[in-house]
Amino acid sequence: MHREIAKGVYYVGVDDHHTELFEGQWALPFGISYNTYLIVDDKIAVIETVKEAWTDEWLDNIREVVDPAKIDYIILNHMEPDHTGALPHIAKIAKNATIVYTKRASQFQKSFFNVDLPEKIVEDLEELSLGSKTLKFVHAPFLHWPETMMTYLVEDEILFSCDAFGAFGALNGNIFDDEIDMRMVESESKRYVSAIITSYFKFVQRGIQKVKDLGIGIKVIAPSHGPIYRKDPMWIVNKYAEWSSSELDKYCAIIYGTMYGFNHRVAMKLKKTLQERGVKVIIHNVSTSEASRVLTDAVRAGVIVLGTPTYDAYPFPRVWHFVNEIQCKRFSKRPIGLFGTYGWGGGGVKKLHKWLTDMGFEILEPIVRVHGRPTDTEEKALSDLADAIVARLK
Ligand SMILES: Cc1cc2nc3c(=O)[nH]c(=O)nc-3n(C[C@H](O)[C@H](O)[C@H](O)COP(=O)(O)O)c2cc1C
Ligand SMILES: [Fe+2]
Ligand SMILES: [Fe+2]
Structure with a gap:
């Protein structure tokens, strides 16, 4: 399954209805999605991979749009294996690809997989042109690992925010906020934040402030788990700000x-x-x-x-x-x-x-x-x- 998000930008993620406990701990009564995105321009980029067992389904999704052998850039926002498990497999197919990530992520990659592809280390706010489209990399350390970044597609104003703004729950083909019951999204994203990111609430606050300070337009927020926000991208940003705020609730x-x-x-x-x-x-x-x-x-x-x-x-x-x-x-x-x-x-x-x-x-x-x-x-x-x-x- 693939779906177009903007011209030349595709959702090619997968649903996991198999894993019972995310990170070995947190129940997944509605499953989880591993979202990945394909950008087809003069150059072809894929943002994130998937958990290893979903490699074949993911490659099939990519093949519906392009031949994965033609991928030029594999962008890795975060090295946790729910997003990188398929890296060694795609590396064998996309033989001319360059891995794009932070310096810290490169160190992790070598210790986790040691994939032998050329790499491009990107600095905070560095840009990469794909032809008519430009990617801008926004470092977001400790959201929720130290090597994490977000990727911003300048022309289409899409923020690929990685685990930030993510939610539990598989998508079952309904990938956008206007296609899903938002009460369900609210409860599953709050549970996701509390389980995964509680230790790093201050980095959530910092990350949100950083994105706001950049003054960039955000038409779409496309996280690595859960729905893509195109109807109301600020909804999830405001929820995350509220859930990670230092002010406690009166109960x-x-x-x-x-x-x-x-x-x-x-x-x-x-x-x-x-x-x-x-x-x-x-x-x-x-x-x-x-x-x-x-x-x-x-x-x-x-x-x-x-x-x-x-x-x-x-x-x-x-x-x-x-x-x-x-x-x-x-x-x-x-x-x-x-x-x-x-x-x-x-x-x-x-x-x-x-x-x-x-x-x-x-x-x-x-x-x-x-x-x-x-x-x-x-x-x-x-x-x-x-x-x-x-x-x-x-
Ligand atoms: C396996 C087991 C171990 C216990 N160990 C202690 C103990 O070390 N010291 C103690 O004062 N009571 C001990 N108790 C008694 C319980 O603390 C006590 O019955 C308590 O009221 C049980 O409350 P509960 O029904 O909410 O579990 C133990 C009870 C069980 C079943
Ligand atoms: Fe993660
Ligand atoms: Fe994740």
């Missing part, structure tokens, strides 16, 4: 683990109390909620509450895993509340407390520790914790 996310329901009951009690006091609550059981959903709903929460049973003197492993994500995804600082139940010596909540304090988070008082079922004193502590949360979300 409480309760993230808890449970084996036999003791913590579940505490979580429900806290939820009810907070809702009665007018606070919006989003709640996830770490054993049943998919990891990227938990992340999406937690990363912008003004207050996070963690609940854990003690498990072999430690926090419940899946809660522990989530705390690890708070750390490696570099969650911005906000108050965290803690509760937990235990059977004998306890210790789960105590360890969470220490780890989160060491990371620099403020822990709300009181911390609610419950031995089995809550006593009146512990119920009172839970109500006090709710008060502390309400005060912080005012």
